Amino acid sequence: MKFDLHTHHFRCGHADGNIEDYIVAGIDAGLKVIGISDHSPFFYHDEDQPFPGIAMATSDLHHYVEEVLRLKRKYEGRIEVLLGMESDYFAEHADVYREAYRDIPFDYLIGSVHQVRGVSIFNRNRWKKLDEAGHVVEKETYYDLIKQSARSGMFDILGHIDAMKGYYPAFSAIPAADSIDDCLRTIGECGVSIEINTSGSTKDVGGWYPSDDILERALHFGVNVTFGSDAHIPGRVGDEWELVAKRLKEIGFKQWLFYRQRQPVIVPL
Template sequence: MLQDYHIHALAHGEYRYTYDWLKTFAVAAREQGILELGFSEHDEYLSRIDTAVLQQLREEFPDINIRLGLEVDYIPGREEHIREISRQYDFDYLIGSIHFIEGWGFDHPDFSHLFTGKDIDQIYRSYFNLVHRAIKSGLFDVVGHLDLIKIWGHRPREHTVEHYVEPLLNSIKAADMVIEINSAGLRKPVKEIYPAPEIIDLVFAKEIAVTLGSDAHHPSQLGEGLAEAHRRLIGAGFKSIAMLEQRQVKLMALK
Protein backbone atom coordinates (compact mmCIF):
# COMPACT_ATOMS: atom_id res chain seq x y z
CA MET A 1 0.00 0.00 0.00
CA LEU A 2 1.36 3.40 -0.96
CA GLN A 3 0.11 5.74 1.73
CA ASP A 4 -2.19 6.47 4.62
CA TYR A 5 -2.51 10.24 5.04
CA HIS A 6 -5.38 10.38 7.53
CA ILE A 7 -4.17 9.17 10.92
CA HIS A 8 -5.36 10.48 14.30
CA ALA A 9 -2.87 9.22 16.88
CA LEU A 10 -4.62 11.30 19.54
CA ALA A 11 -8.01 10.02 18.35
CA HIS A 12 -10.49 12.32 20.11
CA GLY A 13 -8.07 13.24 22.87
CA GLU A 14 -7.94 9.93 24.71
CA TYR A 15 -4.32 9.12 23.79
CA ARG A 16 -1.02 10.90 24.40
CA TYR A 17 1.35 12.13 21.70
CA THR A 18 4.32 10.04 22.85
CA TYR A 19 7.07 8.33 20.92
CA ASP A 20 6.02 4.85 22.11
CA TRP A 21 2.39 5.42 21.04
CA LEU A 22 3.12 6.88 17.61
CA LYS A 23 5.68 4.15 17.03
CA THR A 24 2.86 1.58 17.10
CA PHE A 25 1.38 3.31 14.04
CA ALA A 26 4.73 3.30 12.25
CA VAL A 27 5.22 -0.40 13.01
CA ALA A 28 1.76 -1.15 11.62
CA ALA A 29 2.57 0.91 8.52
CA ARG A 30 5.83 -0.98 7.96
CA GLU A 31 4.04 -4.32 8.32
CA GLN A 32 1.59 -3.26 5.60
CA GLY A 33 4.23 -1.85 3.30
CA ILE A 34 2.90 1.71 3.60
CA LEU A 35 5.49 4.10 2.20
CA GLU A 36 3.88 7.41 3.22
CA LEU A 37 2.40 7.86 6.69
CA GLY A 38 0.59 11.08 7.53
CA PHE A 39 -0.29 12.04 11.09
CA SER A 40 -3.15 14.54 10.77
CA GLU A 41 -4.68 15.30 14.16
CA HIS A 42 -7.95 17.18 14.57
CA ASP A 43 -7.15 20.86 14.85
CA GLU A 44 -8.60 21.09 18.36
CA TYR A 45 -5.60 19.04 19.55
CA LEU A 46 -3.02 21.18 17.76
CA SER A 47 -1.23 22.13 20.97
CA ARG A 48 -0.52 18.48 21.77
CA ILE A 49 1.51 17.82 18.61
CA ASP A 50 5.19 17.22 19.37
CA THR A 51 7.39 17.54 16.28
CA ALA A 52 10.36 16.08 18.22
CA VAL A 53 8.43 12.81 18.42
CA LEU A 54 7.92 12.84 14.65
CA GLN A 55 11.62 13.48 14.11
CA GLN A 56 12.47 10.48 16.28
CA LEU A 57 10.13 8.34 14.18
CA ARG A 58 11.72 9.58 10.94
CA GLU A 59 15.13 8.57 12.23
CA GLU A 60 14.00 5.09 13.30
CA PHE A 61 11.82 4.45 10.24
CA PRO A 62 13.84 5.81 7.29
CA ASP A 63 11.91 3.50 4.95
CA ILE A 64 8.68 5.43 5.62
CA ASN A 65 8.07 9.04 4.67
CA ILE A 66 6.40 10.40 7.80
CA ARG A 67 4.32 13.50 7.07
CA LEU A 68 2.75 16.08 9.34
CA GLY A 69 -0.80 17.01 8.40
CA LEU A 70 -3.76 18.54 10.20
CA GLU A 71 -7.47 17.96 9.75
CA VAL A 72 -9.26 21.25 10.18
CA ASP A 73 -12.98 21.81 10.67
CA TYR A 74 -14.12 24.47 8.25
CA ILE A 75 -16.80 26.61 9.86
CA PRO A 76 -17.67 29.99 8.34
CA GLY A 77 -16.04 32.72 10.40
CA ARG A 78 -13.01 30.60 11.36
CA GLU A 79 -10.94 31.60 8.33
CA GLU A 80 -8.49 33.88 10.14
CA HIS A 81 -8.10 31.38 12.97
CA ILE A 82 -7.32 28.65 10.43
CA ARG A 83 -4.72 30.86 8.76
CA GLU A 84 -3.11 31.39 12.13
CA ILE A 85 -2.95 27.73 13.13
CA SER A 86 -1.63 26.76 9.70
CA ARG A 87 1.48 28.81 10.50
CA GLN A 88 2.19 27.17 13.85
CA TYR A 89 3.93 24.10 12.43
CA ASP A 90 5.68 23.16 9.21
CA PHE A 91 2.74 21.20 7.87
CA ASP A 92 2.97 19.00 4.81
CA TYR A 93 -0.77 19.36 4.19
CA LEU A 94 -4.02 20.62 5.64
CA ILE A 95 -7.19 18.58 5.21
CA GLY A 96 -10.35 20.67 5.10
CA SER A 97 -13.40 18.84 6.43
CA ILE A 98 -17.02 19.55 7.31
CA HIS A 99 -18.35 17.94 10.48
CA PHE A 100 -20.86 20.60 11.51
CA ILE A 101 -23.89 22.16 9.86
CA GLU A 102 -24.92 25.23 11.86
CA GLY A 103 -23.58 23.65 15.04
CA TRP A 104 -25.02 20.19 14.37
CA GLY A 105 -22.34 17.52 14.54
CA PHE A 106 -24.16 15.37 12.01
CA ASP A 107 -21.56 12.57 11.91
CA HIS A 108 -21.54 11.98 15.67
CA PRO A 109 -23.62 8.98 16.78
CA ASP A 110 -25.24 11.01 19.55
CA PHE A 111 -26.77 13.36 16.96
CA SER A 112 -27.52 10.97 14.10
CA HIS A 113 -31.20 10.85 15.11
CA LEU A 114 -31.54 14.50 14.06
CA PHE A 115 -31.74 13.39 10.44
CA THR A 116 -35.20 12.00 11.21
CA GLY A 117 -37.98 14.13 9.78
CA LYS A 118 -35.63 16.53 8.03
CA ASP A 119 -35.52 17.33 4.31
CA ILE A 120 -32.55 15.20 3.26
CA ASP A 121 -32.06 17.17 0.04
CA GLN A 122 -31.84 20.39 2.03
CA ILE A 123 -29.27 18.78 4.32
CA TYR A 124 -27.23 17.76 1.27
CA ARG A 125 -27.48 21.29 -0.13
CA SER A 126 -26.35 22.80 3.16
CA TYR A 127 -23.50 20.33 3.54
CA PHE A 128 -22.11 20.71 0.04
CA ASN A 129 -22.46 24.47 0.22
CA LEU A 130 -20.14 24.38 3.22
CA VAL A 131 -17.72 22.07 1.40
CA HIS A 132 -17.71 24.51 -1.51
CA ARG A 133 -16.99 27.44 0.81
CA ALA A 134 -14.09 25.49 2.33
CA ILE A 135 -12.68 24.89 -1.14
CA LYS A 136 -13.11 28.53 -2.14
CA SER A 137 -11.40 29.71 1.07
CA GLY A 138 -7.99 28.73 -0.30
CA LEU A 139 -6.98 27.46 3.14
CA PHE A 140 -6.63 23.76 2.44
CA ASP A 141 -4.62 21.33 0.33
CA VAL A 142 -6.87 18.29 0.61
CA VAL A 143 -10.65 17.90 0.68
CA GLY A 144 -11.46 15.39 3.42
CA HIS A 145 -14.11 12.66 3.07
CA LEU A 146 -15.98 14.63 0.43
CA ASP A 147 -19.43 13.04 0.88
CA LEU A 148 -19.31 12.41 4.63
CA ILE A 149 -22.94 13.51 4.85
CA LYS A 150 -23.99 10.02 3.70
CA ILE A 151 -22.44 8.42 6.83
CA TRP A 152 -25.73 7.06 8.23
CA GLY A 153 -27.01 5.92 4.84
CA HIS A 154 -29.26 8.88 4.00
CA ARG A 155 -29.36 9.63 0.27
CA PRO A 156 -30.73 12.63 -1.63
CA ARG A 157 -34.05 12.15 -3.40
CA GLU A 158 -34.46 15.24 -5.54
CA HIS A 159 -31.12 14.96 -7.35
CA THR A 160 -28.27 12.51 -7.73
CA VAL A 161 -25.23 13.15 -5.57
CA GLU A 162 -23.30 14.11 -8.73
CA HIS A 163 -25.62 17.11 -9.07
CA TYR A 164 -24.29 18.47 -5.79
CA VAL A 165 -20.68 17.42 -6.27
CA GLU A 166 -19.78 18.35 -9.84
CA PRO A 167 -19.62 22.14 -9.23
CA LEU A 168 -17.30 21.44 -6.30
CA LEU A 169 -15.03 19.30 -8.46
CA ASN A 170 -14.68 22.14 -10.93
CA SER A 171 -13.59 24.44 -8.10
CA ILE A 172 -11.20 21.82 -6.71
CA LYS A 173 -9.65 21.44 -10.14
CA ALA A 174 -9.29 25.20 -10.55
CA ALA A 175 -7.63 25.47 -7.13
CA ASP A 176 -5.20 22.58 -7.80
CA MET A 177 -6.45 20.86 -4.67
CA VAL A 178 -6.41 17.15 -3.91
CA ILE A 179 -9.33 14.90 -2.98
CA GLU A 180 -8.96 12.31 -0.27
CA ILE A 181 -10.16 8.77 -0.93
CA ASN A 182 -11.14 7.84 2.60
CA SER A 183 -11.88 4.23 3.48
CA ALA A 184 -13.49 4.94 6.87
CA GLY A 185 -16.97 4.83 5.33
CA LEU A 186 -16.55 1.07 4.95
CA ARG A 187 -16.72 0.70 8.73
CA LYS A 188 -19.63 3.11 9.11
CA PRO A 189 -23.35 2.34 8.58
CA VAL A 190 -23.16 3.53 4.96
CA LYS A 191 -20.57 0.78 4.20
CA GLU A 192 -19.07 2.78 1.33
CA ILE A 193 -15.81 4.59 0.63
CA TYR A 194 -15.80 8.38 0.71
CA PRO A 195 -16.44 9.56 -1.93
CA ALA A 196 -18.87 7.22 -3.69
CA PRO A 197 -17.71 5.22 -6.75
CA GLU A 198 -19.60 7.45 -9.17
CA ILE A 199 -17.84 10.49 -7.71
CA ILE A 200 -14.45 8.79 -7.98
CA ASP A 201 -15.18 8.27 -11.68
CA LEU A 202 -15.91 11.99 -12.03
CA VAL A 203 -12.72 12.86 -10.16
CA PHE A 204 -10.74 10.78 -12.63
CA ALA A 205 -12.53 12.30 -15.62
CA LYS A 206 -11.64 15.79 -14.37
CA GLU A 207 -8.01 14.77 -13.79
CA ILE A 208 -7.99 15.71 -10.11
CA ALA A 209 -5.25 14.20 -7.94
CA VAL A 210 -6.13 12.00 -4.96
CA THR A 211 -4.66 10.74 -1.71
CA LEU A 212 -5.53 7.68 0.38
CA GLY A 213 -6.52 7.72 4.04
CA SER A 214 -8.02 5.28 6.51
CA ASP A 215 -9.08 7.89 9.10
CA ALA A 216 -7.55 5.59 11.71
CA HIS A 217 -8.05 6.55 15.35
CA HIS A 218 -6.12 3.51 16.58
CA PRO A 219 -3.20 1.46 15.20
CA SER A 220 -5.59 -1.44 14.57
CA GLN A 221 -7.44 0.75 12.03
CA LEU A 222 -4.36 1.93 10.17
CA GLY A 223 -4.61 0.99 6.50
CA GLU A 224 -8.04 -0.56 7.03
CA GLY A 225 -10.02 -0.62 3.80
CA LEU A 226 -7.27 0.96 1.73
CA ALA A 227 -6.81 -2.15 -0.41
CA GLU A 228 -10.41 -1.77 -1.56
CA ALA A 229 -9.90 1.97 -2.13
CA HIS A 230 -6.79 1.16 -4.14
CA ARG A 231 -8.71 -1.31 -6.30
CA ARG A 232 -11.41 1.28 -6.86
CA LEU A 233 -8.89 3.84 -8.05
CA ILE A 234 -7.27 1.36 -10.42
CA GLY A 235 -10.71 0.42 -11.75
CA ALA A 236 -11.54 4.07 -12.36
CA GLY A 237 -8.36 4.47 -14.40
CA PHE A 238 -6.03 6.26 -11.99
CA LYS A 239 -2.33 5.84 -12.75
CA SER A 240 -0.91 8.07 -10.01
CA ILE A 241 -1.53 9.30 -6.49
CA ALA A 242 -0.62 12.57 -4.81
CA MET A 243 2.23 12.88 -2.35
CA LEU A 244 2.42 16.08 -0.29
CA GLU A 245 5.47 17.65 1.28
CA GLN A 246 5.55 21.16 2.72
CA ARG A 247 2.20 21.78 1.05
CA GLN A 248 3.53 20.94 -2.39
CA VAL A 249 2.04 18.14 -4.49
CA LYS A 250 4.03 15.53 -6.35
CA LEU A 251 2.62 12.49 -8.11
CA MET A 252 3.83 8.93 -7.70
CA ALA A 253 2.82 5.89 -9.68
CA LEU A 254 -0.23 3.99 -8.45
CA LYS A 255 0.82 0.36 -8.74
Protein backbone atom coordinates in the same frame (compact mmCIF):
# COMPACT_ATOMS: atom_id res chain seq x y z
CA MET B 1 4.50 3.11 -3.14
CA LYS B 2 2.04 2.53 -0.32
CA PHE B 3 1.02 5.53 1.80
CA ASP B 4 -1.66 6.63 4.26
CA LEU B 5 -2.23 10.31 5.08
CA HIS B 6 -5.09 10.13 7.57
CA THR B 7 -4.38 8.82 11.08
CA HIS B 8 -5.33 9.88 14.59
CA HIS B 9 -4.13 9.16 18.12
CA PHE B 10 -5.08 9.62 21.77
CA ARG B 11 -4.92 13.43 21.83
CA CYS B 12 -8.22 13.80 19.95
CA GLY B 13 -10.02 11.95 22.73
CA HIS B 14 -11.66 9.26 20.61
CA ALA B 15 -8.72 7.28 19.20
CA ASP B 16 -6.51 4.63 20.76
CA GLY B 17 -2.73 4.60 20.90
CA ASN B 18 0.06 7.13 20.59
CA ILE B 19 1.64 8.47 17.42
CA GLU B 20 4.48 5.96 17.47
CA ASP B 21 1.99 3.07 17.59
CA TYR B 22 0.59 4.23 14.24
CA ILE B 23 4.04 4.60 12.71
CA VAL B 24 5.01 1.07 13.77
CA ALA B 25 1.68 -0.20 12.41
CA GLY B 26 2.45 1.57 9.15
CA ILE B 27 5.81 -0.20 8.88
CA ASP B 28 4.10 -3.53 9.60
CA ALA B 29 1.51 -2.77 6.90
CA GLY B 30 4.22 -2.14 4.30
CA LEU B 31 3.78 1.63 4.10
CA LYS B 32 6.61 3.76 2.75
CA VAL B 33 4.90 6.99 3.86
CA ILE B 34 2.60 7.71 6.79
CA GLY B 35 0.92 10.98 7.58
CA ILE B 36 -0.09 11.93 11.12
CA SER B 37 -3.21 14.09 10.98
CA ASP B 38 -4.99 14.38 14.28
CA HIS B 39 -8.08 16.57 14.73
CA SER B 40 -7.40 20.28 15.01
CA PRO B 41 -8.14 22.14 18.24
CA PHE B 42 -11.15 24.44 18.36
CA PHE B 43 -9.00 27.53 17.96
CA TYR B 44 -11.92 29.96 17.98
CA HIS B 45 -13.20 28.82 21.37
CA ASP B 46 -12.36 30.61 24.64
CA GLU B 47 -11.75 27.29 26.40
CA ASP B 48 -8.52 25.39 25.84
CA GLN B 49 -10.29 22.06 25.19
CA PRO B 50 -14.05 22.63 25.03
CA PHE B 51 -14.79 19.19 23.57
CA PRO B 52 -12.19 16.73 24.93
CA GLY B 53 -13.82 13.75 23.23
CA ILE B 54 -13.55 15.36 19.79
CA ALA B 55 -10.27 17.25 19.44
CA MET B 56 -7.01 18.07 21.16
CA ALA B 57 -6.49 21.09 23.41
CA THR B 58 -5.12 24.24 21.81
CA SER B 59 -2.29 24.19 24.35
CA ASP B 60 -1.32 20.68 23.20
CA LEU B 61 -0.74 21.65 19.57
CA HIS B 62 2.96 22.43 20.00
CA HIS B 63 3.52 19.10 21.81
CA TYR B 64 1.84 17.33 18.89
CA VAL B 65 4.04 19.08 16.33
CA GLU B 66 7.22 18.46 18.32
CA GLU B 67 6.40 14.77 18.74
CA VAL B 68 5.72 14.20 15.05
CA LEU B 69 8.93 15.99 14.06
CA ARG B 70 10.92 13.96 16.59
CA LEU B 71 9.47 10.71 15.27
CA LYS B 72 10.10 11.83 11.70
CA ARG B 73 13.79 11.98 12.58
CA LYS B 74 13.72 8.73 14.56
CA TYR B 75 12.19 6.67 11.74
CA GLU B 76 14.06 8.26 8.84
CA GLY B 77 15.16 5.51 6.48
CA ARG B 78 12.47 3.10 7.65
CA ILE B 79 9.33 5.05 6.83
CA GLU B 80 8.72 8.67 5.88
CA VAL B 81 6.66 10.39 8.57
CA LEU B 82 4.69 13.45 7.45
CA LEU B 83 3.27 16.20 9.65
CA GLY B 84 -0.36 16.83 8.88
CA MET B 85 -3.59 17.76 10.58
CA GLU B 86 -7.25 17.19 9.93
CA SER B 87 -8.63 20.67 10.29
CA ASP B 88 -12.25 21.54 10.84
CA TYR B 89 -13.58 24.04 8.35
CA PHE B 90 -15.81 26.72 9.81
CA ALA B 91 -16.33 29.49 7.25
CA GLU B 92 -16.86 32.11 9.93
CA HIS B 93 -13.62 31.18 11.73
CA ALA B 94 -11.37 30.50 8.74
CA ASP B 95 -9.02 33.40 9.50
CA VAL B 96 -8.52 32.21 13.07
CA TYR B 97 -7.49 28.75 11.85
CA ARG B 98 -5.33 30.19 9.09
CA GLU B 99 -3.39 32.25 11.63
CA ALA B 100 -3.01 29.28 14.00
CA TYR B 101 -1.33 27.26 11.23
CA ARG B 102 0.83 30.06 9.83
CA ASP B 103 4.24 29.12 11.31
CA ILE B 104 3.85 25.34 11.57
CA PRO B 105 5.90 23.26 9.08
CA PHE B 106 3.04 21.09 7.91
CA ASP B 107 3.52 18.70 5.03
CA TYR B 108 -0.21 18.95 4.34
CA LEU B 109 -3.55 19.96 5.82
CA ILE B 110 -6.79 18.02 5.41
CA GLY B 111 -9.87 20.23 5.48
CA SER B 112 -13.01 18.49 6.71
CA VAL B 113 -16.56 19.72 7.17
CA HIS B 114 -17.81 18.03 10.34
CA GLN B 115 -20.76 20.30 11.10
CA VAL B 116 -23.64 21.73 9.10
CA ARG B 117 -25.71 24.44 10.78
CA GLY B 118 -23.96 23.64 14.05
CA VAL B 119 -24.94 19.94 14.02
CA SER B 120 -22.50 17.08 13.49
CA ILE B 121 -22.70 15.49 10.05
CA PHE B 122 -22.84 12.12 11.84
CA ASN B 123 -25.99 13.02 13.81
CA ARG B 124 -28.65 10.81 12.26
CA ASN B 125 -31.43 12.56 14.19
CA ARG B 126 -31.16 15.69 12.02
CA TRP B 127 -32.95 13.90 9.18
CA LYS B 128 -36.01 12.97 11.25
CA LYS B 129 -37.10 16.61 11.47
CA LEU B 130 -36.85 17.35 7.75
CA ASP B 131 -39.22 16.87 4.83
CA GLU B 132 -37.97 15.96 1.35
CA ALA B 133 -37.16 19.56 0.44
CA GLY B 134 -35.34 19.98 3.73
CA HIS B 135 -33.19 16.95 2.96
CA VAL B 136 -32.13 18.53 -0.32
CA VAL B 137 -31.30 21.86 1.32
CA GLU B 138 -29.21 20.12 3.98
CA LYS B 139 -27.20 18.22 1.39
CA GLU B 140 -26.73 21.30 -0.78
CA THR B 141 -25.56 23.28 2.25
CA TYR B 142 -23.02 20.57 3.07
CA TYR B 143 -21.54 20.64 -0.42
CA ASP B 144 -21.50 24.42 -0.46
CA LEU B 145 -19.37 24.36 2.70
CA ILE B 146 -17.00 21.86 1.08
CA LYS B 147 -16.81 24.13 -1.96
CA GLN B 148 -15.98 27.08 0.30
CA SER B 149 -13.27 25.03 2.00
CA ALA B 150 -11.68 24.35 -1.40
CA ARG B 151 -11.72 28.04 -2.22
CA SER B 152 -10.24 29.02 1.14
CA GLY B 153 -6.71 28.17 -0.01
CA MET B 154 -5.99 26.61 3.40
CA PHE B 155 -6.02 22.93 2.48
CA ASP B 156 -4.15 20.45 0.32
CA ILE B 157 -6.75 17.69 0.76
CA LEU B 158 -10.47 17.66 1.47
CA GLY B 159 -11.54 14.91 3.83
CA HIS B 160 -14.34 12.34 3.37
CA ILE B 161 -16.50 14.46 1.08
CA ASP B 162 -19.67 12.39 1.42
CA ALA B 163 -19.24 11.35 5.06
CA MET B 164 -22.70 12.70 5.89
CA LYS B 165 -23.92 9.29 4.71
CA GLY B 166 -21.94 7.57 7.50
CA TYR B 167 -24.89 6.95 9.82
CA TYR B 168 -27.57 7.81 7.27
CA PRO B 169 -27.01 5.75 4.09
CA ALA B 170 -30.09 7.30 2.46
CA PHE B 171 -28.04 10.52 2.17
CA SER B 172 -26.58 9.27 -1.12
CA ALA B 173 -30.03 9.10 -2.71
CA ILE B 174 -30.98 12.70 -1.85
CA PRO B 175 -31.08 14.49 -5.24
CA ALA B 176 -28.34 17.14 -5.34
CA ALA B 177 -26.28 16.19 -8.38
CA ASP B 178 -25.82 19.80 -9.52
CA SER B 179 -24.42 20.78 -6.12
CA ILE B 180 -21.98 17.87 -6.12
CA ASP B 181 -20.82 18.63 -9.67
CA ASP B 182 -20.41 22.31 -8.84
CA CYS B 183 -18.38 21.34 -5.77
CA LEU B 184 -16.16 18.93 -7.72
CA ARG B 185 -15.65 21.47 -10.50
CA THR B 186 -14.48 24.01 -7.91
CA ILE B 187 -12.17 21.48 -6.23
CA GLY B 188 -10.58 20.70 -9.58
CA GLU B 189 -10.15 24.37 -10.43
CA CYS B 190 -8.58 25.08 -7.04
CA GLY B 191 -6.08 22.22 -7.38
CA VAL B 192 -7.12 20.60 -4.11
CA SER B 193 -7.19 16.80 -3.73
CA ILE B 194 -9.89 14.61 -2.27
CA GLU B 195 -9.13 11.54 -0.21
CA ILE B 196 -10.48 8.06 -0.61
CA ASN B 197 -11.23 7.41 3.03
CA THR B 198 -11.86 3.80 4.06
CA SER B 199 -13.36 4.56 7.48
CA GLY B 200 -16.86 4.28 6.05
CA SER B 201 -16.43 0.56 6.68
CA THR B 202 -16.65 1.34 10.42
CA LYS B 203 -19.99 3.18 10.05
CA ASP B 204 -23.52 2.08 9.19
CA VAL B 205 -23.02 2.87 5.51
CA GLY B 206 -20.06 0.54 5.00
CA GLY B 207 -17.69 1.05 2.09
CA TRP B 208 -15.59 4.14 1.42
CA TYR B 209 -15.90 7.89 1.15
CA PRO B 210 -16.64 9.06 -1.48
CA SER B 211 -18.84 6.71 -3.45
CA ASP B 212 -17.82 5.40 -6.87
CA ASP B 213 -20.18 7.70 -8.71
CA ILE B 214 -18.59 10.75 -7.06
CA LEU B 215 -15.12 9.42 -7.89
CA GLU B 216 -16.19 9.03 -11.53
CA ARG B 217 -17.38 12.64 -11.56
CA ALA B 218 -14.18 13.74 -9.81
CA LEU B 219 -12.13 12.17 -12.61
CA HIS B 220 -14.27 14.03 -15.15
CA PHE B 221 -13.53 17.36 -13.43
CA GLY B 222 -9.80 16.70 -13.12
CA VAL B 223 -9.74 16.28 -9.35
CA ASN B 224 -6.65 14.63 -7.86
CA VAL B 225 -7.05 11.88 -5.28
CA THR B 226 -5.11 10.57 -2.30
CA PHE B 227 -5.59 7.88 0.34
CA GLY B 228 -6.47 7.99 4.03
CA SER B 229 -7.58 5.17 6.28
CA ASP B 230 -8.79 7.65 8.92
CA ALA B 231 -7.43 5.14 11.41
CA HIS B 232 -8.47 5.63 15.04
CA ILE B 233 -6.80 2.37 16.05
CA PRO B 234 -3.33 1.33 14.86
CA GLY B 235 -4.70 -1.87 13.31
CA ARG B 236 -6.56 0.12 10.62
CA VAL B 237 -3.48 1.88 9.20
CA GLY B 238 -3.39 1.30 5.45
CA ASP B 239 -6.75 -0.47 5.59
CA GLU B 240 -7.92 -1.61 2.12
CA TRP B 241 -5.22 0.37 0.30
CA GLU B 242 -4.78 -2.30 -2.37
CA LEU B 243 -8.53 -2.55 -2.99
CA VAL B 244 -8.81 1.23 -3.36
CA ALA B 245 -5.87 1.31 -5.80
CA LYS B 246 -7.52 -1.42 -7.88
CA ARG B 247 -10.86 0.39 -7.95
CA LEU B 248 -9.30 3.71 -8.92
CA LYS B 249 -7.58 2.08 -11.87
CA GLU B 250 -10.90 0.52 -12.93
CA ILE B 251 -12.55 3.96 -12.80
CA GLY B 252 -9.78 5.40 -14.96
CA PHE B 253 -7.37 7.16 -12.62
CA LYS B 254 -3.72 6.89 -13.62
CA GLN B 255 -2.16 8.34 -10.47
CA TRP B 256 -2.75 9.53 -6.94
CA LEU B 257 -0.55 11.57 -4.67
CA PHE B 258 0.65 12.51 -1.23
CA TYR B 259 2.17 15.76 0.03
CA ARG B 260 5.59 16.72 1.30
CA GLN B 261 6.24 20.29 2.47
CA ARG B 262 2.87 21.32 0.98
CA GLN B 263 3.90 20.06 -2.48
CA PRO B 264 2.25 17.12 -4.26
CA VAL B 265 4.24 13.96 -4.87
CA ILE B 266 2.74 11.90 -7.70
CA VAL B 267 2.45 8.13 -7.27
CA PRO B 268 1.49 6.15 -10.40
CA LEU B 269 -1.34 3.67 -9.99
